[in-house]
Amino acid sequence: MKQGIKQQSILLFEKKGFSETSIQDIVEALGVTKGTFYYYFTSKEQLLMDIHLGYIDDLLERQQKIQQSQLSNRKKLEELVALLITDIANHGPSGKVFFREMRHLCEENAVEVKAKREKFRKNLERIISDGIAEHEFRQGLEPEMIAFAILGVTNWSYQWFNPTGGISADRLAGIYSDLILNGIV
Amino acid sequence: MKQGIKQQSILLFEKKGFSETSIQDIVEALGVTKGTFYYYFTSKEQLLMDIHLGYIDDLLERQQKIQQSQLSNRKKLEELVALLITDIANHGPSGKVFFREMRHLCEENAVEVKAKREKFRKNLERIISDGIAEHEFRQGLEPEMIAFAILGVTNWSYQWFNPTGGISADRLAGIYSDLILNGIV
DNA sequence: AATTTCATACTAACTAGTTAGTATGTTCAG
């Protein structure tokens, strides 16, 4: 039942937003009562934290596998872009909640999640700066700004990309990797 | 007073979110009462719509000026990126509200705003496809996907870019234009 | 085998507080 509440909440939070979804809404969708909710979660915010950690911890773990591989920095970057894009197909609603509802976490939890987000970003930045040092990428780039740009491209996809639509996740990842590596000129 | 309410609302919506900001909060920050608010606005949602239109209409207008110029497509693209990035410095709070709180618009208003957002995106797409046709950009690109990518890079900046921080809006715009045009390899 | 004990997984009813919106009244400039 705990997983059921969590899954249902993700769907409702995605559709209506965190504040606009009452605990009543969640439990009614499952045919249980509020007591059930508070049997498994101590607060609405703890549930949100649970969703956040489930998302970012999984991403960090998969990022680490790429980082520890023996691939070139260029290939690592491509893999990372593919990881982020294909994740939309697999955990789209989770991701949307993650990107939109962080402000509803309490200070303490927000700090923890922010730290993990930054860790992910710094790991990406590392691939860029390593790639520059090893002459896989151009000299003179600003790794931090490039990392932000890449995250912008991929994370923004959550706003519009529909994996069941005209283009597949793999193909989109390819297009994005090509753009980041080669530009449009 | 109407403008004052709007400006104050933007600041509060940015900091706390739309649902978390009560009309009481808004009027108290201005030292007036709820009667004043409902004299100028018929509902909280209408105020949000007002903020949305103020933002997107301004952007569309400035985009049109770029589009109607005699610049090359490459230069138009650079100007557009600069427009979006420098806008953060000038209308940051407005933009954040625009990107985050659209789901609180009623169906009818959401459709109107969405149409204008798409118009902006289609205009950008047009620059890309014109540039390809005129051999300023590479052949074989997917203009729609490139447009989404560019919007991702620029719009994501709202999440992290602090214009008073270590890097200026102009410089960031330059870095982004360079990345989009030339890639990192 | 029968019975007591105890934990799990809930429910129904409640509290205490907040919210958007409204109805009506007041002030004051032209």
Next chain:
DNA sequence: CTGAACATACTAACTAGTTAGTATGAAATT
């Protein structure tokens, strides 16, 4: 003296969270 620009006081609906209690089944004891 009229209407624009407010203020006051209110309501109906909704909210997160609490509490006391219960059905069920499994384990322990007799």
